[in-house]
Amino acid sequence: MKPRWKGKGSEAKAIAMYSSKRMLNYPFNRARFGRSRITSQEEAFYLCFSLECLKGIGKDGSIKSNKELWEYSKSEKPAFPISYKAYSHLRHKNWVVRSGLQYGVDFIAYRHLPALIHSKYAVLASSKGDNELNGRLRVWSDVHCTVRLCGSVAKTLLVLFVDSNSQGTSSPSCLEHYTVEEETITRWNPEQSREDQTSLRNQTK
């Protein structure tokens, strides 16, 4: 699937950004893209823990440590270590990642600034092994539903299988030992995959 730029000048704008020295690390190592609104719990934790450009503040006004934020995130969302590993995995690979709420997935991933391009991947984070944390794609109807929806919004379904390698979830440093397997799921199109009839006929002559 070709990149779907938003409007005519967007591609040129994106290329100019790369070649400008001042923008060398922009956008991918920067915290915010477009509207300054955090769209997911994983994003908030990434800004605190990896980029260290955000502080979490408790109701009493005290600044929370990364460990405290980690525990809080886990209590809010048991699958947080898995989904956070998936989120940070994409960020480390220079994808711009936002919440996938609108498309019924965990995240959506953009090649460049969301203002310039449409997202390429609809991402689901899945735990390898632990069935309790695997909320999605357990039955075929869910796979069909997700692939059909992704197709209709011109995204590719990307499933990230996160393996904790029995490292537990006691602290964010466990994540270093987690591994991620990437898999895309798309509909098989017989029209596109069929061998060319003419070339076949030529071979048999």
Next chain:
Amino acid sequence: MKPRWKGKGSEAKAIAMYSSKRMLNYPFNRARFGRSRITSQEEAFYLCFSLECLKGIGKDGSIKSNKELWEYSKSEKPAFPISYKAYSHLRHKNWVVRSGLQYGVDFIAYRHLPALIHSKYAVLASSKGDNELNGRLRVWSDVHCTVRLCGSVAKTLLVLFVDSNSQGTSSPSCLEHYTVEEETITRWNPEQSREDQTSLRNQTK
């Protein structure tokens, strides 16, 4: 949502069917609608067990009893008792039910012959209580995905919660004691649900 008839003459055709004496029981108590192809395991069992117009034949050519077909269906699909209860529940209420494979749900339900009208409901069968059999709608992203897809194909999501009332699954006669709760899930549209601004203004005058 208004019924979505296929083409101009379809509604009149359907009404004519109801008023014709010969068609009194047609289409709802008949086995087949349109193309004579069974679209789901539940449909096959319904034709054998409830309508008694189909026989299951084994590889050795012997005719299978309903009990044998029941055991076979369960071995192929552990959630079969639940999905079959959902299927027969809709059939008893005079819905025409076909496989929902194309839309990532268990079934789709038509008011009348599929040749005349588009289906109204996308149906998911869910077991009340037993989490192991509940493959769908366990996490929010799945709910969002399903509701969005249903909306884009102009269907309403209908979830049938089947309660086995601890009756087990030993034979098809258990199903009589199963109960079904119906629930539709739709997107809340603030534009449509907002109180009329003019009438509010009149009240405060």
